[in-house]
Amino acid sequence: MAILLLVLAPFLAYLLWLVWALLAYPIPISYNLRSLWQRKVTTLTTAAAIAMVVGIFVVVLSLAQGLSVAFVSSGREDQALVLRPNARFELNSAIERDRIRILQVHPLLARDAQGPICSAEVVVVKLFPMADGSDSNVTIRGLEARGLAMRPQIRLLEGRWFRPGLSEVVVPRKMQGRFSGLELGRSIRMGGRAWEIVGVFEAGGSSFESEIFSDVNDVMQAFKRNSYSSLLARLDSAERLPEFTRAVDEDKRLKLEAVGERAYFKELTKAGDPIRVLGNLITFILTTAAVFAAMNTMFAAVASRTKEIGTLRAIGFRQREILASFQWEAIILCGAGGSLGSVLALFANGIQTGTTSFDTFSDVSFAFTITPELMLQGVAFSLVMGLLGGFLPAWRASRIPLTEAMKG
Amino acid sequence: MKWIAFVLKSMRRSKLRTLLILGTMTFGVLVVALLLSLLTTLDSVANNPNSTNRIVVRHKSGLTQVLPRSYEAYLKQQPEVETVCGLQWFGGFYQDPGNFFANFASDEETLFQVFREEFGASGITEEQLKEYIRDGSGCIVGKALADKFGWKVGDTVPLTGTIFPISPRLTIRVIFRSPKPSDENVLHFHTKLLEEGVPRMKGRVGTYFVRTKSPDDIPRLIERVDRNFANSASETLSETENSFNLSFVKMLGNISVLLQGISLVVLVALIFVAFSTMAMAIRERTTEISVFRALGFTAQRVMGLVILEGLVLTGAGGALGLGLTWLLAAVLRPVMGSIFPFFQDFNVQTGTMLLCMGGALAVGLLSTFMPAYEAVRKPITEGLKTL
Amino acid sequence: MNGEGILPQEGAIIILRDIAKSYWRETLEIPVLHGIDLEIPRGGYYALMGPSGSGKTTLLNLIAGIDRPTGGTLQVCGFELNDLDDDELAGWRNQFVGFIFQNYNLVPVLNAFENVELPLLLSGLSRRERREKVEHALELVNLTDRMLNYPRQLSGGQEQRVAVARAIVTDPELLVADEPTGALDSKNAEEVLQLMERLNQDLGKTIVIVTHDPKAAHHARHQIHLEKGLLDKTIEVNR
Incomplete structure (x- = not known):
């Protein structure tokens, strides 16, 4: 962190100086705008x-973020998963x-009027x-009614929830378009057997939007499973989590393992790694080219304005003012491109796509979400390109000898 | 030749600009070549010539469901079938969950017959083979995998199960070589070890790999097998091995659309950049172009020279980009391969190279044609005036 | 070829008949030359003179075949230029005309040798033949020792001499020069003028130059004065 700051310090100092230069000795920005025009x-x-490069950057960013949102927003700090x-x-x-x-009567579980809060699931x-x-491959999750309540991001959009024993399912809205x-x-x-679709839900972009829900016993019967897959357990607070995981891990009768729900989903984000690695690589190479x-x-x-620069110098502008002026021109040029690119990226907004987790062999749906934050990042990225791409030319402009410039 | 020499000299006019446009082309082509190579690698997964004789039989409900062992006898009875090998994805890891590689519990007797092509290059001796078949806790590993972890024949490899609650300690009996890197990053051990350790796997297996006598028999066989087990407790889904592999590629989602989209956008961006640079460069040379024409160069000749310069520049950028792609492929192969096994075969194919070179030259042509045409259309006297 | 029926002077290399030239600025016609009749004999050395805007450079451009008249006919080196299309005209220039410009117009990325070689690249000559011709031309302008220097390493006078070598390397019959001494100091100007005089006298090149400079005009054997697009007078220079 300290090293990063050390590397960034001259960069930031230069940036501050540029802003100050703009205010202190103005070669008016309109001069740059007209020159560009x-x-x-x-x-x-x-x-x-x-x-185009910034557009790709924003789309790749949104892809990586879409994947992270799918998994990270799935977990709660005060819940644990037993496996x-x-x-x-x-x-x-x-x-x-x-x-x-x-497990269902474990003393560390949170309780309400209906007893301990947990859901055995398959x-x-x-x-x-x-x-x-x-x-x-699509994940089918069999859960108890409690399990729905334990996932606050889940919302019923149409119909009703499934009832036990009737072979009913609810499906996520996001999957309807893709399947x-x-x-x-x-x-x-x-x-x-046939399962009736009785409801449609959404889950705030989390990975549950890639799963079909039904009653746990119905699913176990139909798929001839006599064991559950996991137990989702609510604790009194997030602070109790280490205590609970230790208690489960050390319980010789159980021979089970507990992990925090959030940590579990974080592990799952690895499904997006190939896309992320590739996206970063592509962005990096493209940035160099840009x-x-x-x-x-x-x-x-x-080069084409050598004479103009000479004139500016002759009038009395100093080298550093020339430097700042050209640097700003580059930043404006790239910033304009970057803003356009961020807007173009909006075309990708809302496109549904999916990938498969190679750990679970099941489908993960997610959407390209171009948020204002991502668009701002795209613009910021283009400004950095302007800074990098403009520095050497601006430096050269400021170093042109007056005599040379006047010769024209 | 004299023209090429002339064009090369001409490119020194503004070395910086030449270098910058070269750099832009190089990195642009690098991205496109990389993406296209990924696409062709994915394509080749489902077009493996070694797989044409094989079909895969699995449970209709999905990969996590298993088939009864009794199906093996039925499959072997079919007249088109040469031999059958049961394969179960074990999904174990070595030491750390991050050490991902393919590992299977497989039928040791028939494995080498069904996957004859994959083991063909290995030079496994009869003795080694017997040793593996004899040792119930033996395993065979690919050379690439063995090299990665520094394994030798005789070493003990503890494998931690994730799907199955067993963690066998295996002894390496054979290290084999294979023509394709992805086939070398594999570990096989005995089916019996899994069946004995996991009660629910007793008499069950995930997939049957069936070797047929001729590829022509495959459609008929697939149809008959699936019909035979239809409406049974475990319905089957039979398909060619290539189509089976394709379903894994599909798991990546519509990544190919994304890759193609990015390639296209990059290409357009390159044309834009090249066009503006070339237009600038050519505009600065209006006078020189007029001088050339005064000296007796025809309009076409001058245009030809200018375009040739553009082609040499973008062509060089393309070649450099491809060179870098080739180098990067070597670095990227293990990284991408550890995430998605098929990328272990990642390479830059001749077709991709030709396509990228063609693209680079097209950029050179498109970006110089208009400015060059504009420059020669101008009257010579006008050009000579612009001093 | 001489449609007007006027017999050309014996040995005339340039014959202009009623040459007119106008430029258009938007829809406004700006006449530059009005009906010029002119003959220049083979081996002549003519200076075109006149105030700015008199049309002297335009006339030179027409003679050199880098511009086309709006009216009239011109025959140069035995060719009716109006009959040639652009490509034929380019080939004709390469073969019959040598150009010398005020700003030399050497190619900065080529050295003296390569600059002189440039017009020869269009010929079918072998590398060795080209080399001989280039060396010969550079010898004539006395720059053999500067053969491998680039334009920026040469003085203005040397640059112009390289340009002269480039103009004569194809052994053209006609040399045209637009203010060849305009960018030179008097000493270098004198050198270049003497060189051109030698080319005229020793090699028999026909030379037409445009100049403001009385000294340069004095080297020519005839001075043609233009005034507002019309021939004013032709003076024979006495030396």
């Missing part, structure tokens, strides 16, 4: 190229009924036909 074609093409040791994921886990019974995957004709035949009132076949392009344009601008 003078070379319309160059300015527009460079800005357009930067717009079989080393299972790592609910899908791999199995817990026998007798152990669930011990997770299976099933191949479903997608809207595009291919198949994808076929998930409309309210229709039925789906799994485990040798900085080169901006530099090129600015060098040309400086």
Whole structure:
């Protein structure tokens, strides 16, 4: 952190100086704007190229963020998930009924009028036909009514929740577009029986929006499972979490493992890693290319204005003012491109897509969400490109000898 | 030749600009080549020529469901079938959950027959083979995997199960070589070990890999197998191995649309940048172009020279970009491979190289044509005046 | 070829008949030359003189075939220029005309040798043949020792001499020069003028120059004065 600050310090100092220079000795910004307009074609093409790079940057960012949101917003600080040791994921886990019974009355669980707050659940995957004709694995979660209440981000949009014993399911709104035949009132076949879709829900972008919910006992019967997958447990407070995980881990009767719900989902975000790694790499390379392009344009601008610079110097402007002026011109050029790019990225907003977690072999849906924050990041990113790409040309402009400039 | 030499000299006019446009082209092509290579790698997963003789039979409900062992006998009876190997994804890890690699419990007797091509290059001796088959807790690993963890024949590898509650200690009996890197990052151990350790796997297996006598038999066989087990407790889904692999590629989601989209945007951005740079460069040379024409160079000749310069520049950028891609591929292969196994085969194919080179040259042509045309359309006398 | 029926003077290399030239600025026609008749004999050395805007550079451009008249015909080096299309005209320039410019117009990234070689690249000559011709031309302008220098390493006078070498390397019949001494000091100007005089006298090149400079005009054997787009008078220079 300290090293990072040390590296950034000259950068920030330069930035502050630039702002001060703008206010203190103004070569008016309108001069830069007119100069940019003078070379319309160059300015527009460079800005357009930067717009595309920033557009890609914002989309990649939103992708990575969409994935993180899907998982991180799924967990609560004061809840724990109990699994079989080393299972790592609910899908791999199995817990026998007798152990669930011990857990359900665990003294550390939070309680309300209906008793301890926990939900024994089962997770299976099933191949479903997608809207595009291919198949994808979908997670089916069987849970207790309590389990719904324990996930406050879940909201019913249409119909009603499933009732136990009737083979009813509720599906997430997000999946309806990507998979076929998930409309309210229709039925789906799994485990040798028909399940009626009685409700549609949303879950605030969390990973539950990639799961179909039903009653835990119905699912276990249909899929011939005699063990649960996991137990979701609410604790009195987030501070009790370490105590609970230790208690479960050390309980010789249980031979189970507890993890914080939030930590569990954080582990799952790894599903997005290939996309993230690739996205970062692409952004990095493209940025280099864009900085080169901006530099090129600015060098040309400086070269074609040698005489003007000479005149400015002759009038009495100093080298540093010339430097600041050209640096600002580069920043304006890139900033304009960056703003355009951020706006263009909005076209990707709301597009639903999905990927599969290779740990759980099941589908994760998420949406490209272009938030104002991301767009601002895109613009900031383009300003940094302007700073990097403009510095050398501006430096050269400020170093042109007066005599040389006047020769024209 | 004299023209190429001339163009090369001409490129020294503004070394900085030449370098910057070269850099822009290089990195732009790098991105496009990288993305296209990823796409072709994904394509090749589902077009493996070694797989044409094999089909995969699995549970219709999904990968996590298992099939009864009794199906094996039925499959073996089919006249089109040469041999059958049961394979169960074990999903264990070595030491750390981050050490991801493919590991299977498989039928040791038939494994080498069904995956003849994959083991063909390994030079496994009869003796080693017998040793593996004899040792119930033996395992075989690919060379790449063994190198990664520094394993030798005879070493003990403790594998921690995630899907299954067992953690077998395995002894390496064979280290095999394979033509494809992804086939070398694999560990196999005996089916029996899993069946004995996990009661619910007794008499069950996840997938059957079936080797047929001829690829022509496959459609008929698939149809018959699935029909035979329809309406049973465990319905089957049979498909070619390539189609089975394709379903894993599909798991990445519509990533290929994204990759193609980004490639296209980058290409357009490159054309923009190249166009503005070339236009600038050519505009600065209006006088020189007029001088050339006064000296007797025809309009086409001058245009040709200017365009040739653009082509040499973008072509060089393209070549550099491809060179970098090739280098980066070597670095990226293990990184991407550890996340998505098929990327272990990541490489830059000739087709991709040609396409990228073609793209780079097209950028050179498109970006110089208009400015060059404009420059020669101007009357010579006018050009000579712009001093 | 001489449609007007006027017989050309014996050995005339440039024959202009009723040459007119106008430029358009938007919709406004700006006439520059009005009906010029002129013959220049082979081996002549003519200076075109006149105040700014008299049309002397325009006339030179027309003779050199880098511009086209709006009216009239011109025959140069035996070719009716109006009959040639742009590409033929380019080939014709390469073969028959050598150019010398006020600002030398050397290519900055090429050295003296390569600059002189430039017009020869269009010929089918081999590398060795080109080398011989270039060396010969540089010898004529006395710059053999500066062959590998780049323009920025040469003085103005040397640059202009390289330009002269480039103009004569294809052995053209006609040399045209627009203010060849305009950018030079008097000593270098004198050098270049003497060189051109030698080319005229020893090699028999026909030379047409445009100049303001009385000294330069004095080197020519005839001075043609233009006034407002019309031929004013032709003076023979006595030496």
